[in-house]
Amino acid sequence: MNFEFHNPTHLIFGAGTLSRIGEVVSKHGKKALIVTGGGSVKRNGTFDRVVASLKNANVSVAECSGVEPNPRITTVRRGAQIARNEHCDVIIALGGGSVMDASKVMAAAFYYDGDPWDMIYHGQPDPYIPTHALPIITVPTLAATGSEMNMGAVISNEESKEKSFVQAECLYPRVALVDPELTMSVPKDQTAYGVCDLITHVTEGYFNGVDGTPIQDRFAEGVILTAMEWGPKAIADGNDLEARTQVQWASIVALNGWVNAGTNGGYPVHMIEHTLSAYHDITHAAGLAVINPSWMRFAADHRPQKFVQFAERIFGLKATGPHDLDCALQGIDRFEAFLKGIGCPTRLSELHIDDTMITRYAQDTLRIIHDGNGNLPGRPPMTEANIIAVLKAAL
């Protein structure tokens, strides 16, 4: 277990903290680009509260609205251009994962003369890793991605049908201002997708990481158990602030590096899903909900003991031993039933995806990321045939 860890983001967490946005941003800039999504923050008054708080702190404002789900590189280019034209010196990402991811790449694109798509990992040549970015302040309105406190972003290219990621030290937000009250208006389906998203972030590292990480395992199990306890409460009653708070805290620690430090795992489920949503513009976590259980059944055969541990510690099942594949598969069934129970799809057909392009999904996934042997990194590494089999089993 050799690794490095560094996460300099300053987290301010708690109900009501949105009122501090002006004070916080004023330490990092005098003119903010506020990046938003489809408009919910305007309809529910959050945007106006932010602008008023900024005005009080003598921070002026420019705006880039309309970031779409599966944020597009064209939107990144547009936002970076606004930031330059308006001489912004700080970016506020006010929205969900799409808004935060797009904002991060806008912040780096501000200082980059080439095309920001160069920064996104998408096969040869190697991507340009940005080293400078405008200060980024994240204000999540959804509990899901954990983007508010990490250095990653996922961007889609609608022309080339590619969706992939960038990770760079300069993309760590300076401040993540996380106010769970902002998530209380999130509808049931998006709340459920957020729960699925955060759990999947954790299961990827848990099942694909190196052996011998007992603390990381316990942390991962703790996040999953908490999300499974409090997620359904947040879905049942969106105004349950305690449930919203617990789910949001879970979503942050799921992907800020605390849980998977040193596990060094691949993200095969994410990589496959990215290809699907590049073609079909589905909700990211809906794709994850479909692919993850199918991938688990494939991987359990290779590493039953980890899936047995999952079955025992998450669902309280009793295995006959560490290689009890039946128990492992029962645990996966229970996990899939949980996802179904909170309203997530678990079949590709529910996403209106059939088998006509399955080979292309597998090939595109491998074109974007593969190890030295041409396989998708993970435990086990996946061949094209493996990816096809996992997708077929999820039809």
Added chain:
Amino acid sequence: MNFEFHNPTHLIFGAGTLSRIGEVVSKHGKKALIVTGGGSVKRNGTFDRVVASLKNANVSVAECSGVEPNPRITTVRRGAQIARNEHCDVIIALGGGSVMDASKVMAAAFYYDGDPWDMIYHGQPDPYIPTHALPIITVPTLAATGSEMNMGAVISNEESKEKSFVQAECLYPRVALVDPELTMSVPKDQTAYGVCDLITHVTEGYFNGVDGTPIQDRFAEGVILTAMEWGPKAIADGNDLEARTQVQWASIVALNGWVNAGTNGGYPVHMIEHTLSAYHDITHAAGLAVINPSWMRFAADHRPQKFVQFAERIFGLKATGPHDLDCALQGIDRFEAFLKGIGCPTRLSELHIDDTMITRYAQDTLRIIHDGNGNLPGRPPMTEANIIAVLKAAL
């Protein structure tokens, strides 16, 4: 659950990483003050390896050796003076918790014209919180305090018989270079104390924090379970690198803020222990091992449900309900038996401490830290009589 979190320390973790010390330090300074303790790093060659690596990286060296267990303010003054005289621009803490804590305060004292004791919390007047410090690089040789990746330090004043703490943003180490191989020569008793120390860091937040922190609870339990599984292996065979690695990782996450973020708890066991070791110069964790179970029995009465959770999740006991005090007390007995089993003392008499000065210990503890009502912060807050009762029960 409203809180802020910020830990900018860059962690480099893993067996063999000591070889990177020159490269790492050279990014932060050209002349390093190497701070060491009783001399083990000289006897086992670690010091020479560090100096050679620094030389290769064109970093020159000054030295402050002889930091004692329960590090003294006189030593801090001496180290800061060496750093000034020798025009050092970076401090390397090469040792255990005492060395790291002393180094942090030396680094701040470098920029402070007054007496560094001003920075230590010790009753009226309020302490001076430092805002500047030399860059600090921690290289722990013991898995225990977690000081390598946090902003705290504990210092003793041998004249006034006070031992207390400072916490300041500028005291976060720039880099924690953590090489578990360095801990392989730690003797059995010190290894056991380290395990007790790290577990106690976690139990303090767990039992004294606010309600409604399910993830933090799971994280705390994960650290305790891991320390209880791997600690005895590291004690049994000091050359078991995997056990050393797991215990060291546990000791870091126990006190780097990840486990207790948002729990906002007091540290009553630590505060009482500090008074004892100010008078008796005992090993910190030996004092914790004696006081913690006694404190738990006192606190269980006030908050049985948390102790029932501890008994169930750590020891697999089955309670009749969340207020099953018998089950709670059984869990505490099991915990005390674990400490005894790894070789920790669990009675004051084993530390050669009797009841003659118990009232003074209680009064001194409350003089250094108390809430608005004159009680020691914690759940429940402790009166002088409570502290005396906890100590008497541990005689």
